[in-house]
Amino acid sequence: MTKAATNPTVRALADIPEYPMQRAAGCPFDPAPGLRALQAQAPIAKVRLWDGSTPWLVTRYADQRALLADSRISSDTTAPGYPHVSAGQRERRTQARSFLNMDDPEHARLRRMVTAPFTIKRVETLRPAIQQIVDDLIDQMLAGPTPVDLVEAFALPVPSLVICHLLGVPYTDHDFFQHTSKLLINRGTPPEVARQAQDTLNDYLDRLITDKLARPTDDLLSRLAHQQVRTGELTQQDLVKMAGLLLVAGHETTANMIALGTLALLQHPDQLAALRATTDPAMISSTVEELLRYLSIVHTGRRRVALTDIEIDDQLIHAGDGVILATEVGNRDEQVFADPDALDLHRDARTHVAFGFGVHQCLGQPLARVELQVVYGTLYRRIPTLRLGADLADISFKHDGAVYGVYELPVTWSTHPPETGEQTAGIHTESGEETSCE
Template sequence: MADTELQLPGFPMPRTDPLAPPPAYALWREGPPRRVQLPLGDQPWLLTRHADVRAALADARLSADSRNPKLPRMVPLPPGPSRVSFLRMDDPEHGVLRRMLTPEFTLRRVNEMRPGIQQTVDRLIAEMAAVDGPVDLVESFSLPLPALVICQLLGVPHADQPFFQHNIEIISTVSEDSAEVAEAFGQLARYLDELTAAKEADPGEDLLGRVAARYVAAGELDHEQLVAMARLLLVAGNDATANMIAMAVLTLLRHPDQLAQLRADPGLVPSAVDELLRFLSVSQNGMVRVATADLEIGGQLIAADDGVLFSLLAANHDEDAFENASELRILRDSRSHVAFGHGAHQCLGKSLARVELQIALTSLLAAFPDISLAVDFDRLRFHFDSFVYGVDELPVFLGKEPA
């Protein structure tokens, strides 16, 4: 009997452990891809095996173009016309726009940002250290850090940074359908439009200024396209990193043996960051594509116009790719994980995200070697239904826990 004649399992799947994938993924990896039902009714093929996900993400026959009506959707399209992000385009269109930003995210360029990131981290740590009693690591550290790094990246004037940070935090913490979120998006959209226009008129030594000077001035990029790039960097560079910082700290606190190794040898932080990226895979709902031709994935025929859904979380817990994948092992070589995606659409800012996480963890553990949870784990509230997984609040003691 065909899948469409059966009651398909719903996606996203429920978790039974906040720090583990839904149990169904392990069962589904044992067979070929299967269809699932999305909230809006689409029925894509779900890929859960690491090898299948990597191969399919690199397959040009699977389109990411959001203008294709056959592309599976997790949420309704926003009303009215909107400029499509280049991440939702296919090559060659995608490649042309992506290459304009690629020089801004080389390892050399990201390393040039290290002193500024470290300075921001040190300031946030000093502010937390001055607090008497427990602090919320989300509010005080993991949310503001990526927002302030984005300010540095885009060249947001220092005087405007509190406004920028405030609106980003609203978007990251308030219910997605809230009028407050819509207002914050509107405020930031207007601000980015004005900031971009200012950079076009007087380019500075920041990302928007350099791209404006090189491509807008030459007529290869228009104002609206540059604004769309700024919006993409704002969203992509903030939510996932903010949630990863908080979830990484929480996960280490829940794995004291791994935390002890890291405290004993801070040189393990880069390895630990990749293992935490694999283990947590905070982009929990994965990525969607639509087939433009018939193809086979993992022994399953995928017909042209069929939707495909990639579970990065499931792939990163595949025992065929990572031995004892359900365990956190900071000494593991996890670099083949797909937390940043794979192929042509792989996360452009992955080097920046890694550096932010490395500096954040190194500095936190050095400043607060006795950091501990200030509430019972069971009292924490997780973002089970969000695209990006995380925790609402993370109350911690920065020194030794009071008797």
């Protein structure tokens, strides 16, 4: 008998499930079955991470909301016990620690500086420009050959063009920052590669901000450079880190929602038909909220660390313990959402936690909502015969990313109107047999 087999500590660690967990084959839109089992049987339980640490995993919606609103847990990535996603992500957070990974009052002070452009009122003024971007990109797709990769031709350019316009980043550099972003958010990126990618992005943004200090234009980085850096409220390096967060988050999350949301709708043709047949803003808004709930693309959890002992749901979390809020399964909690595994565009899903909750909830959610409303309200109406240009089994999903999505999405279409039964319902396995994930 080996030492490992007789050592109770080793045995206990082996009994703790690894996180993140694998999704079920043939069910790419659903949380891992292991998460559902924990939600039902042990809603606050220890899990084992890549570095051997064992933070608490919280799977129920109510517990997640309570903890995300609790000032006794910290977002500080430098705090002992913080449960990093990977070695590469830990390296990145060390080099480019932004207000996202700070606690109040410093978090609130820095966040206030960039709140104004992302308010609902300000974002609504961008809707016509976003509509023009979407229409232009659809025109380009329709004029070209098929199949086309929807990620490259549409899903990435839409939010990239918008965030570049807001920040004042030249869109001509999109190949550079999109490639760098992929390295930074991939869990498998080695620390030395993550460090080099972050350094490269920081150097690029530092040069850009230096240029804006000398030659300001009408954009957010110019305003921050002159209002905050020149007055000493921000250092230039602080602004570089802030710009990096806004640039990466501003296009990666929405791009993945566009592509993955399109794929989900194509696999639910009854829901897609209902969306395609309407121009009702309320229905389109409902679609966005339901897809945010259903897909929950932040699929490695919201990460925190306890500052003091916290008792929740009869479980004591000690000071210094890592905490992970698995919001992708929280958004499938049947105590909150009836028939949670069904995609129902008529559902009122506005209480989802896809954007988080509390003081650290996503700053850019108003912008993401408008972008998605324009996309979901336009793409399938203008290309009513849109369909997959490959087998679902051949689609490569981002299981290794901090943000879930697809690497490529080949799509095609025909010029005649869609006929009844033209689109295939259901999700199919490699053997061609239909399988139900609901």
